[in-house]
Amino acid sequence: MRSLIERLHREHTLAPDEFRILLSQYNDKDLSYINAFAREVSHASFGNRIFIRGLIEVGNRCKNDCYYCGIRRSNHLIERYHLDEETILACCRHGYELGFRTFVLQGGEMNDDEMIIRTVSSIRKEFPDVAITLSLGEKETSVYERFFQAGANRYLLRHETHNELHYRKLHPEAMSLSNRLRCLADLKRIGFQTGTGIMVGSPYQTIDNLIEDILYIENFQPEMIGIGPFLPHHDTPFAMMPSGSLNQTLLLLSIFRLMHPHALIPSTTALATLSPEGREKGILAGANVVMPNLSPVIQRSKYSLYDNKASLGAEAAEGLLLLEQRLKVIGYVIDKGRGDYNAY
Numbered sequence: 001m002r003s004l005i006e007r008l009h010r011e012h013t014l015a016p017d018e019f020r021i022l023l024s025q026y027n028d029k030d031l032s033y034i035n036a037f038a039r040e041v042s043h044a045s046f047g048n049r050i051f052i053r054g055l056i057e058v059g060n061r062c063k064n065d066c067y068y069c070g071i072r073r074s075n076h077l078i079e080r081y082h083l084d085e086e087t088i089l090a091c092c093r094h095g096y097e098l099g100f101r102t103f104v105l106q107g108g109e110m111n112d113d114e115m116i117i118r119t120v121s122s123i124r125k126e127f128p129d130v131a132i133t134l135s136l137g138e139k140e141t142s143v144y145e146r147f148f149q150a151g152a153n154r155y156l157l158r159h160e161t162h163n164e165l166h167y168r169k170l171h172p173e174a175m176s177l178s179n180r181l182r183c184l185a186d187l188k189r190i191g192f193q194t195g196t197g198i199m200v201g202s203p204y205q206t207i208d209n210l211i212e213d214i215l216y217i218e219n220f221q222p223e224m225i226g227i228g229p230f231l232p233h234h235d236t237p238f239a240m241m242p243s244g245s246l247n248q249t250l251l252l253l254s255i256f257r258l259m260h261p262h263a264l265i266p267s268t269t270a271l272a273t274l275s276p277e278g279r280e281k282g283i284l285a286g287a288n289v290v291m292p293n294l295s296p297v298i299q300r301s302k303y304s305l306y307d308n309k310a311s312l313g314a315e316a317a318e319g320l321l322l323l324e325q326r327l328k329v330i331g332y333v334i335d336k337g338r339g340d341y342n343a344y
Helices: 002-011 016-025 028-046 085-098 113-126 141-150 164-170 177-190 207-220 246-259 269-274 278-284 317-329
Strands: 049-052 054-059 102-107 131-135 154-156 193-200 224-229 333-335
Touching: 002 016, 002 028, 002 246, 016 207, 016 246, 028 049, 028 246, 049 317, 054 085, 085 102, 085 113, 102 113, 102 154, 113 131, 113 141, 141 177, 154 224, 164 177, 177 193, 193 207, 193 246, 207 246, 224 246, 224 269, 246 269, 246 278, 269 278, 278 317, 317 333
Parallel strands: 049 333, 054 102, 102 131, 131 154, 154 193, 193 224
Antiparallel strands: none
16 A cells, blocks of 8 residues: 555556555555655645635525535525625725735625626725635636636636536536536636535545546646535435545545645635544645635524534634644644745
8 A cells, every 4th residue: 555655656646446445445554654745745835834715605595406515506494695795895805904815705606797707806906916716616608708807816616526427416407517527627728727626425426436536637637626525414415424534535635635746725614624623634634725714704604515614713714813823733834825826
């Protein structure tokens, strides 16, 4: 197993059968070994700096009905909200004062593209030095082009799974994997720094599915890779499904870091929700980004993609000092710069 890990470190890839061995036969010592290599690679690319992004959850209305998601269209038990342009700008002003130079606007899929375009233009005009990341789901090519022209730099769109049969088990008939992959290709072609990724341990996921995902991401070469554990939400069809594994998530974080030395890889809120030290463990497995929450406090509990979501303390923008202290304990410092992708 160690020789496989060493070769992945050296050559940045393995054969599918070798990935299968790594994913299915690793133990705790192997995990520590690959985490250490991933830390080393992350240090070589970024030093001990962790980039911060200010997350603004712009709304929880969604036209989709994904079986795993707490804000799915069929969930009539949550209170829906949508932030207006001025509220989003106020969040950005607060974040800018705190030192954030990247804002991430994330929300459910709704037909509010004109408002988003106006808002992005306003953010770009008021804060010309910031990076603007959008995570608003699947759109027509022309809409992505207008987002880019308005001043957005980055777009996050996890493909979730690259296997058609697995995709069908996670999504209703109205959605398609081919459209998701079309969106990702469009985003890259338009010029966005593009992020994709997966839920680890999503219902019905197999080792072979994960290998497909690894190979797709290897071929796509995203600037950002989002990896987090599946966490169930009580008002979804997957309410009784088990959470994804912390260790498997950390293993995949390290695999992606070894394959993509310069990628921007967040240690996600889902990791921090799964384990009290989840964020730190993610960083020690090779992640180099955290995304504290800048959303209005009154709305945070409504953006509930999964149960018990962490959004306060070190997960919140107002907890920046606490985050700084927790990172210091493991030997890292916050970098408040834009933190653009750089292939060196």
